[in-house]
Structure formats: structure tokens, C-alpha cells
Amino acid sequence: MEAIDRKEIIENILYLIDAEDAPALKSIIIDSHPADLADILRDLDDEERAYLFSLMTAETASEVMTELDEVTREDIVSDLETERLSEIVDEMDSDDAADVVAELPQEIKAEVLANIEPQDRAEVERLLVHEEDSAGGIMALEYIAVYEDQTVDDAIREIRRRADEIDEVFYIYALDRGGRLVGVVPLKSLLLRNPRRLIRDVMFRDVISVSTEMDQEQVANIVRKYNLSAVPVVDKNQRLVGRITIDDIIDVLHEEANEDIQRMAGISDEEVLQETSAVRISRNRLPWLLISFFGELGSALVLSRFDATLEEIIISAFFIPVIMATGGNAGIQSSTIVVRSLAMNDTGATRLWNRVLRELRVATLNGLIIGALLFTVIFFWKHQTAFGFVSGLAIILVMINSAAFGAIVPFVLHKLKVDPAIATGPFITTANDIFGLLIYLGMTSFYMAHGR
């Protein structure tokens, strides 16, 4: 359904762009949500995109740009005159403006900063100081705060004064006279309370805040855990310096989930879905392919050391893929569950060993089933009872080994402050392949030397 609708709209717009029908396009722009316009821009080529974008007012353009993915945005920005770009940035919320400015080449950045309003410049510069992935890096300066000794009426007046500048207000923050965050008042309370009451008497004192340096993933976990709609950001002295709204948190969660999934697949974090350059994509993915390529040369080395075994009992080669794949999957299952638990903060330190032991039990249970199946297959297919028994036993050990490795490595990486998600990628699979083949061929050649 939706795909068809979008296709029709795009076709219509392409026709109008071709006809250079500016009035018709402008009226489509006025009637459309900025997020939909962003979707449309993404489906156009460079020239069409530039033309449609040029028809937007600075205000609409600023909203659309905020909704765009990085790749399309960079494309558009690189074609804009500095003056137009400055106008657009001027219309943005501080956090979005800082994001756009941060991506600009050095000389254009300076020009844009010189062109925008002094207050906006000061705000953007204040935000650019923080790490991109920290609470400071994603916070905005558009929040409403009053002193705790002011009244409900003062707060309402403050909202009125800044209504134009701030779109979404759900909470106002209460400060002491030193600027320190001491409470939060939901908008609902302002509506229900006597306007002459002091903020101090209507505020909630248990306000959950985050510090500017906190990692954005941790911020997202806090917002998710406590069901917050916005979270205030404080500096080292508890002074309120910004707020993070839920829509930015959703973007963070989304980004982090994408990152974890891409890491599992051996794709660098930088590969965004909208990237179109095959060369750039190849370059992003190559390192992971090289890891598995060179890692598996280790497997080749293992196999070459067992060439006598392979030549003597060639069917042992037939089951190499079974050993590799089943062991690999058991390892990925264990590592994925452990990595997710760590990412979600679901695992208390007390439960670490429980989890590793549980993974070993699971691998043993499934290993027994898979091992019995492998024995049965070899017995009925090749009528080799002893080799079947050795292979069946080997696959059980391979699965347990993989599961242990998959469960323990993420914990170790976590302790070393390395993102455990890399353990779910080619790295752990390759290691498991090498160990797996060593176990399998080692047992087979031991059996050939001593067993018969």
C-alpha cells in the first residue's frame, strides 16, 4: 500500500519538476509534513533534489533538513550557498543546528557561524564542545526553567514568553538561585494549581537527570527504564545546562540497535542505509571480510597439518562444513544473548557466572541431540560406526567450546571497556572455526592412530 502511494507521489513530483511548475510544487510543499518531504527528497536525484529544496522557505527547509538522513543532508548542504544555509540553520533548534554545523567543512563552518544570529551562534558553539555521542552532544538548549521561589504564574508567563521558540514543552525545570536543578513540574500541574503558589511547593523533587558526559546509550537506557518523556542534563555542579527530548532518544535507540546488528554482520558503524557509493560501502565492509579471510587461513593451516588424516579417511573432509556451521551457530547464539544482556544492562554482576554456566548447559543439551544425529547419519550413510562415534562426540565438544567462547568473550570485552558487540561478528566465528577443526580433526586422527 504505502510503497504504491509513495511511488505515485514521486512520479507526480518528478513530472512537476520536469515541467518546472514551481507554484504547484510549492503548494505540495505547504501541504506536506516535513518528514514526508524528507522521504521524497531521498528518492530524487541530485539535480531534482536541489530544485525542490530551493522552493522551500527557510523555515520548512530547516524542518526538512532535521528529518533527513546524514548522506542526503550532506548532499544537499554541499550544494547550498552559505547565505541560504545560514538562514536555514538560524531557524533550527540548537541541537539540530549544532549537528548540521558540526558536519560542515572548516571554512564553511566559520562563515555560517558568522552569518547566524549572535545568540544562536553562542548556543551552537556551546553545544559543539561536547562529544557527539554524549548527553551533551545530543541535548538541546530549548528548555524552560524557573527558580523554585517563583510562582506558578511566573512559570506560565515564562512559557508564554518563549512559546514561539520552543515547540514541545512537557515539563518545566525548577532551579535554586545557584542555577542547580532541584525539581521538575509537569505542565499538567501548572494548569491545575493556584497561580500564586510557589514552584517549590508544586514541584517533584525526585528529578532524574543525566550528566553532560554520559554516553548516549546509557542516557537512552535511563529514559527507557524510567519511562521519561524528556530528561534534563546537568553539569558537574548540578547546574541545568540542557534537555534531551524523547524523539532524540528514539533516534539513539534506533542507531544503537542498527549498530549492534551491523556489527554482528561485520559492517562498520559508519555504513548508513542510504549510502550509495559502492566504493565507499566496499571499503567499509572489507576489514571484516579480511578478518575472516586471514582467520580462516588459520583453518587452512590446521587442515594442512591434518592432511594425512584427510587423505586416509576422506569422508572426514565431508563433515567439515557441518562442524563449522553448527559450532558457529551455537557460538553466535550464546554470544548474541550475552551481548544483548550487557547492552540492555540486564545482567547484574552477580549473575555473570550463572549465565555462562547456563549457556554451557544449553550447548551440552543441544550438542547431545546434534551429536546423536551426526552419528546416525554417518552410520547409515557411510556405515562407519567408529568414525561416526568419534565425529558425534567431536561435534558435542565443538558446540560446548563455541558456546563457552561466545559467552565469555563478551564479558571480557565489557570488562576491558570494549564494545562487546564486536564479539558477535566474524571475529568469534573465525576463532570457533579454528578451534572446532582442531577438536574434530585432532580427535579423528587420534582415533586413526590409536583406535583401530
Added chain:
Amino acid sequence: MEAIDRKEIIENILYLIDAEDAPALKSIIIDSHPADLADILRDLDDEERAYLFSLMTAETASEVMTELDEVTREDIVSDLETERLSEIVDEMDSDDAADVVAELPQEIKAEVLANIEPQDRAEVERLLVHEEDSAGGIMALEYIAVYEDQTVDDAIREIRRRADEIDEVFYIYALDRGGRLVGVVPLKSLLLRNPRRLIRDVMFRDVISVSTEMDQEQVANIVRKYNLSAVPVVDKNQRLVGRITIDDIIDVLHEEANEDIQRMAGISDEEVLQETSAVRISRNRLPWLLISFFGELGSALVLSRFDATLEEIIISAFFIPVIMATGGNAGIQSSTIVVRSLAMNDTGATRLWNRVLRELRVATLNGLIIGALLFTVIFFWKHQTAFGFVSGLAIILVMINSAAFGAIVPFVLHKLKVDPAIATGPFITTANDIFGLLIYLGMTSFYMAHGR
């Protein structure tokens, strides 16, 4: 840091539980956020958990229960008296109450429904009608709506009337006299507008809503795209029937990301991170292991058909892991990117073939590099120029084949209305192994028959 804090708190609580110091525990309960209490419960064993939970008031217990994961919640619920359970359910918001009731065994469900207040019962029964994963299944009935011909003052009075029952109010919804949703008013507007103005004159008319049957993932995508803080749910006749708040959307996004990641690893959706029974976990994971086990028997069959080749040129066996792993990774990279694009709705139908072609270009580029490396390794290690050339060419073709398969299969599944995420699991890897070995060994044996 956090892990240590939690460990200390847990130890303190364990000590107090052991000493049955109810007053001290109760004061900890009062001082703690329900989400923190939920975390603590998760770290306790059954008996400790039941004791601590019994010390909570029905209201706190209801909030804590809402924050618990399914496994721990089922554990607690199964130990509760029906009367106490009814008290707790009575305190919940309609959507949470429906979630808890839905999980109960049939006879207890009936008892609990009979015990709770008639209005709550009616609400829960109304929500239980909807599919668990639909907008209707996650919506709550706690929203505030007024008719468009009422005034701002009427709206404020309505909020006051229901303030106790509804925690978070960010928007009020405007209805026509037929109950159809016609607009939305942010709370901020109520504060700023003249109380005597009509809702009709202060509302936004472009209200984005979802229908009760819409899939929760699609709802989440809409909320994310349009940066909403809550979304109203309407029935087929546009009548307002509920609202979904952002915290529930975050849970959906979280759940869906987890599902995708788990499917990639060959773990069923049902395996929750808190599951502790090794038997149940094994049963969940076994089907995926069996898929790869039986699939790789296909690889074994392929190898057995080429046993002459393997015996004659044993080093061809050495590179089986390299072929499998590199081809497999190229395939997983392509399928992951395509699956993510489909899940995020990022790919318009117009761009489908572009994407497949791009994946082929990427695979060719990286294939050329990996192929050249493989040739070099074989040349210097085994001094076999011709075999090295054949292997290098084979790995290029294997990678292109895997990437094509990885990019196309998700699109086909998407068309067939099957979740494309299953294509990233063992299924696609296994298929790629079989094709990869066929290509590699087919080329090697062709070279041996004709090439030398």
C-alpha cells in the same frame, strides 16, 4: 560503577530479608523508584522475591509489576493470591492491566476480572479483543478528549476531573459530536489561550492517528518518523478509541530490534533475556541448529560427489573454510543491510533494483581483492599457480553469488509477507555454503579434468 552499587544494594536487601526486617525493607521500598525495585526483584530467588513483593502496597506493586520482564512477572503472579492480584490489577493503567490479565491461566483470569471494579473490567475486556502486536493491543484508554465545540476552560476542567487517573497528559484530543477525531491540542496551548475560546479554534487539524489493527512495528515507525510523543488510535469510523504513549513505543522498538538481532543469530523470538531454564532455551534454539545441521549435510553431499577431486588435490580441502566463511560473510553483509532497510521502510520500491545492483558491485569489488589475496597465498604457500588462479576466481564468484542471494531473498520474503529478518539467520548462510562449495569444487574439478 553501577554494577557495584546494585550489588551492594542487593546484598543489603538480602541481609534484611534474611533478618525478616519488614520495617527497614518497607522504607527502602518507599524510597525507591518502581523501575529500580523491578531490577532488584529480578536478582532475587523465588522465595526472597515473594517476601519482598508482599511488603509492597498494591499501588507500588502495580507500578513495579509494569516494569518487570515477562518471565519474572509470571513467576511472581503465579505465587499470588487471586485477591491480592486483583487489588494490584485494579491500580494499573488499562493497557498494563490487560497485558497482565492476558497472560493469566483461564480460570484465574475469570476470577481476577470478577474481582476488579466493573469499569476497569469493562476496559480490560475491551482491550483484550485486539491482537497483542497491533495498535489496539498496546493502546491505553487513559486519554483526555473534549468536543470541538467545547471551550479551553472545559478542557482544563476535564483534565482536573481526571488528573488522578491519568499520569502523563501532553495532548488533549478534539472530537466532533459523532466521536470522530478531528484535532489535537498540546497542553501548552491550553495554558496560553483565552479560556473562553473554542477548542475548534485552537486545535491542530492535521492530527496523525493510527488504526486499531495497524501492526505495532508500523506504529513505531510512524511515531519515530513524525517525532510524536503520543499517537491517538481510531477505529474504522475514525472514532477515537485509545492512545499510545511514547514509552510503549520505545518498548516496541526495543522488542523489534531484539527480535531482529535474535533472528540473525538463529534464536526464536520467544527467548527472552531473563529466561533461566536451560531446557526451555535449548528447545528454542534447537530448530535453527537443525536447519544448519541438515542444510550442511547438503554440503557434505556436495563434498562427497567431489571426493575424487579432493583426494587428487588435497589442498583444495584446505581452503573450504576460507570459501565458506568469506562467502558467508559477504552474504550476511548484503542481507543485513537489505533487511534493515526494509524494516526501517527506508527503501522505496523504485530503489529495489538499485540496491541489489549496488550489493553486486560491492561484492565484486571486495571479491577482486579477496580473490587476489587467495591467489597470492596459494602461489607463495603451495606454489600452485593454476590452482591458485582457479581458487581466486572461484572465491570472487562465490562472494557475488552470496551477495546476490543475500540481497534478493529478503525482498522476495517481503513480497510474500514473510518477515525478511529470517533471511539473515542460518537459512541463508547454509544455502550460501552449498552453492559456494558447488562453485569452488566444480571449478576445481573442471580445471583438473580439462585444465592440465
